[in-house]
Amino acid sequence: MQPQRIAVVGAGAVGSYFGMRLAEAGHDVRFLMRRDYDAVKSGGLHLSSHLGDLSLEAATVERTPEALAAHGPVDWVLVGLKATAIPDIPKLVGPLLSEGTRVLAIMNGLSVDEEIAAELPAGTSLFGGLGFIGVIRGEPGQILHQEFGAINLGHHGDDPHELQRGVDLFAGSKVEIRPEASLLKARWEKLCWNIPFNGLCVIAGGVPVDQVIEDPPLYDAAHELIKEIVAAGNADLEAHGQSARIDGPRIAHLFLTQTLGMGAYRPSTVIDYNNGRPLELDAIFRQPVQRASQLGIGVPMMSMVASLVGKLGERVE
Amino acid sequence: MQPQRIAVVGAGAVGSYFGMRLAEAGHDVRFLMRRDYDAVKSGGLHLSSHLGDLSLEAATVERTPEALAAHGPVDWVLVGLKATAIPDIPKLVGPLLSEGTRVLAIMNGLSVDEEIAAELPAGTSLFGGLGFIGVIRGEPGQILHQEFGAINLGHHGDDPHELQRGVDLFAGSKVEIRPEASLLKARWEKLCWNIPFNGLCVIAGGVPVDQVIEDPPLYDAAHELIKEIVAAGNADLEAHGQSARIDGPRIAHLFLTQTLGMGAYRPSTVIDYNNGRPLELDAIFRQPVQRASQLGIGVPMMSMVASLVGKLGERVE
Numbered sequence: 322m323q324p325q326r327i328a329v330v331g332a333g334a335v336g337s338y339f340g341m342r343l344a345e346a347g348h349d350v351r352f353l354m355r356r357d358y359d360a361v362k363s364g365g366l367h368l369s370s371h372l373g374d375l376s377l378e379a380a381t382v383e384r385t386p387e388a389l390a391a392h393g394p395v396d397w398v399l400v401g402l403k404a405t406a407i408p409d410i411p412k413l414v415g416p417l418l419s420e421g422t423r424v425l426a427i428m429n430g431l432s433v434d435e436e437i438a439a440e441l442p443a444g445t446s447l448f449g450g451l452g453f454i455g456v457i458r459g460e461p462g463q464i465l466h467q468e469f470g471a472i473n474l475g476h477h478g479d480d481p482h483e484l485q486r487g488v489d490l491f492a493g494s495k496v497e498i499r500p501e502a503s504l505l506k507a508r509w510e511k512l513c514w515n516i517p518f519n520g521l522c523v524i525a526g527g528v529p530v531d532q533v534i535e536d537p538p539l540y541d542a543a544h545e546l547i548k549e550i551v552a553a554g555n556a557d558l559e560a561h562g563q564s565a566r567i568d569g570p571r572i573a574h575l576f577l578t579q580t581l582g583m584g585a586y587r588p589s590t591v592i593d594y595n596n597g598r599p600l601e602l603d604a605i606f607r608q609p610v611q612r613a614s615q616l617g618i619g620v621p622m623m624s625m626v627a628s629l630v631g632k633l634g635e636r637v638e
Numbered sequence: 639m640q641p642q643r644i645a646v647v648g649a650g651a652v653g654s655y656f657g658m659r660l661a662e663a664g665h666d667v668r669f670l671m672r673r674d675y676d677a678v679k680s681g682g683l684h685l686s687s688h689l690g691d692l693s694l695e696a697a698t699v700e701r702t703p704e705a706l707a708a709h710g711p712v713d714w715v716l717v718g719l720k721a722t723a724i725p726d727i728p729k730l731v732g733p734l735l736s737e738g739t740r741v742l743a744i745m746n747g748l749s750v751d752e753e754i755a756a757e758l759p760a761g762t763s764l765f766g767g768l769g770f771i772g773v774i775r776g777e778p779g780q781i782l783h784q785e786f787g788a789i790n791l792g793h794h795g796d797d798p799h800e801l802q803r804g805v806d807l808f809a810g811s812k813v814e815i816r817p818e819a820s821l822l823k824a825r826w827e828k829l830c831w832n833i834p835f836n837g838l839c840v841i842a843g844g845v846p847v848d849q850v851i852e853d854p855p856l857y858d859a860a861h862e863l864i865k866e867i868v869a870a871g872n873a874d875l876e877a878h879g880q881s882a883r884i885d886g887p888r889i890a891h892l893f894l895t896q897t898l899g900m901g902a903y904r905p906s907t908v909i910d911y912n913n914g915r916p917l918e919l920d921a922i923f924r925q926p927v928q929r930a931s932q933l934g935i936g937v938p939m940m941s942m943v944a945s946l947v948g949k950l951g952e953r954v955e
Contacts, residue, residue: 524841525949532949538927538941545938610855621862624855632842632849 322489324348326395328417330386332357334456335427336401337464339472339496341368341375343399346494351381351389353413358384360461369459370466372495386416394419397490400426403593404433404604410440418442425487427452427472429515429589430604431508431612434477447477448487449504451511455586468586471497473511475504503565509554510567514576515605516550517543519590520626523633527595529585540577542622547573549620553613560616590630600634607631639806641665643712645734647703649674651773652744653718654781656789656813658685658692660716663811668698668706670730675701677778686776687783689812703733711736714807717743720910721750721921727757735759742804744769744789746832746906747921748825748929751794764794765804766821768828772903785900788814790828792821820882826871827884831893832922833867834860836907837943840950844912846902857894859939864890866937870930877933907947917951924948 325348329340332352344350354361365378383389398417402409414424418441426437427450434449441447455468472491476484484500491498501507521533521543533539551569558565593600606627613620642665646657649669661667671678682695700706715734719726731741735758743754744767751766758764772785789808793801801817808815818824838850838860850856868886875882910917923944930937 521946525946526953528949536945536949538938538945541938542942621855621858625859628853628855629838629842632845632853636843 322492325397325490326393327351327397327399328389328395329353329399329401330413330417331400331402331406333401333403334458334464335452335454336399337366337458338368338370338454338456338466338470339401339427339450339452340399341366341377341464342494342496343491344377344380345375346491348490349381351383351392351395353384353386353389354382355384357458357461358382364462366462366464368464368466370470372466372470386413390416395422398422398424400424400428400437402426402428403599404428404430404436404601405599407433407436407440410437414441418445423448423483423486425450425474425490428604429511429601431512431608433604434504434508438477446480446483446486448483449475449477449508450487451475451501451507453511455583457592468583470495471499473499473501473507475501475507477504479503503558503563505561505563506554506558506565506567509550509557509609510572512554512605512609513547513550513567513572514580515588515590516609516623516626517546517576518580519588519605520546520630522588522591523594523600524626524629527587527591529587529591530580530583531585534577534580534583543580544573544577546622546626547576549613549618549623550609553609553616553618553620553623556616556618557612594633600630602627602631602634639809642714642807643710644668644714644716645706645712646670646716646718647730647734648717648719648723650718650720651775651781652769652771653716654683654775655685655687655771655773655783655787656718656744656767656769657716658683658694658781659811659813660808661694661697662692663808665807666698668700668709668712670701670703670706671699672701674775674778675699681779683779683781685781685783687787689783689787703730707733712739715739715741717741717745717754719743719745720916721745721747721753721918722916724750724753724757727754731758735762740765740800740803742767742791742807745921746828746918748829748925750921751821751825755794763797763800763803765800766792766794766825767804768792768818768824770828772900774909785903787812788816790816790818790824792818792824794821796820820875820880822878822880823871823875823882823884826867826874826926827889829871829922829926830864830867830884830889831897832905832907833926833940833943834863834893835897836905836922837863837947839905839908840911840917841943841946844904844908846904846908847897847900848902851894851897851900860897861890861894863939863943864893866930866935866940867926870926870933870935870937870940873933873935874929911950917947919944919948919951 742765
């Protein structure tokens with residue numbers, strides 16, 4: 322693939338990481354930044370990672386989408402916003418769009434693709450990426466990569482040709498891309514990790530995953546939650562007329578064993594909670610519960626966890 | 639019954655309330671106090687209650703058990719300590735015991751009677767009281783009675799003649815006594831309230847009961863918990879060779895409907911949690927789980943709640 326021009330909007334830890342890996346692979350990557358703008362403008366953007374450190378000494382960085390747009394049109398906008406920031410997409414992404422610009426949203430949550438699509442011009446090719454990665458911000462301009470680093474990539478509309486364009490974008494980069502024929506299935510599968518681990522870790526007081534996964538009753542609760550989410554997800558796929566199904570035992574085994582190896586890793590909701598920031602309640606917790614309820618699937622554990630996280634989230638907001 | 643001489647040890651809200659009601663009924667009640675000693679010594683002890691306000695202007699109050707013992711022997715020691723203070727019983731209660739002194743422990747938890755009995759001279763007649771009451775301390779020397787006010791009373795050893803002595807003690811007072819032929823059954827029944835409501839209210843962030851009981855998924859979780867506790871309790875009664883059984887549907891209906899009427903009431907564990915004090919983890923949560931496990935009764939929800947409260951309790955301690 323020819324070098325692509327890419328704008329990263331929502332350049333927190335996740336957006337910065339994948340943007341940097343694309344820059345490393347030879348693409349022209351430009352970052353929209355707020356908190357870290359001054360540090361990156363003067364000192365560059367720096368990544369510490371077990372897959373190889375990386376420094377972009379002269380990263381293109383701007384404070385506003387208009388200033389970023391002044392660098393010229395882009396082929397891709399990589400969106401790393403929180404789901405709570407979707408209403409800001411017209412303001413943040415709009416100025417960067419031109420004929421043929423594709424949008425890749427690396428975000429958690431059930432219905433974020435529909436919600437983002439509604440904020441974009443009709444016909445914009447939209448991709449959803451589920452980041453399986455542990456990455457946090459350090460000092461301004463410093464990104465610390467802790468775990469994993471893959472993206473499960475789908476296309477909103479499940480267009481296989483478009484999906485291949487997304488896969489090609491990352492060719493030659495250090496990012497493992499796992500193409501997903503059904504974005505809806507990929508989203509439910511990601512929830513099979515996020516709901517139990519983001520959820521229980523917050524409820525247990527904002528603790529890292531080892532406090533949950535190494536505690537037998539909480540491990541069992543996580544497993545129970547995964548079973549409910551799989552049941553709801555498969556009913557949702559069926560209701561959407563899709564033939565894809567989540568393999569429940571496989572996903573449970575995968576996530577439970579992977580999490581056992583993660584040590585004192587803190588899920589994003591825990592980091593938000595411990596820092597007094599709004600939680601992604603709606604995208605990660607409430608919408609899946611609501612969807613299960615519409616489908617008539619009983620999800621008492623998931624409902625309970627959603628309610629408890631909701632109570633805690635209200636205290637934060 | 640002749641006026642009895644009664645020492646109240648652990649004169650927090652619960653101990654002070656029942657001690658005051660016994661004084662009101664004509665008994666000679668003496669209070670061991672720490673935090674509120676100065677206020678009560680100079681200004682008396684005051685109760686605000688929907689069952690009638692009460693002031694003991696010249697309450698007998700001392701700072702040490704030895705000073706209280708100097709007022710002469712007592713017929714009863716009413717213990718209102720937290721379960722976490724059981725190891726202090728020899729020091730706090732010992733000096734007050736003489737031939738025939740009876741001990742009534744108004745405390746939550748599964749095995750507190752056994753644990754208290756082990757700290758008392760052999761042969762001491764020990765009663766267990768489960769307070770169904772909402773009462774908190776206000777300003778020093780002020781007790782605020784919010785809800786209910788009964789004691790489910792049992793005798794450690796389930797001696798019916800002794801039990802009657804306990805019932806008689808409260809005759810003529812404003813305290814409703816519900817005699818319990820099986821103290822073990824009474825303790826499990828009380829756990830059917832404490833585990834779901836003390837537990838879920840703490841987990842939801844230290845909220846009052848209306849936040850749990852008025853939230854359908856948390857209401858369902860409370861109901862599920864009650865079912866598990868009933869199953870464990872009935873197995874425990876059977877293992878103890880007792881014929882008494884908890885009526886699960888009755889207790890669930892009673893507690894769920896009663897709690898719906900309690901409004902913004904905060905269970906004791908929530909008050910402890912919000913004040914950064916140690917939680918009664920062992921007596922209310924861990925011992926019931928351990929007992930269920932020994933009996934081979936599956937209690938996944940109770941185990942989960944115990945683990946979550948445990949994690950939160952560790953942060954407090």
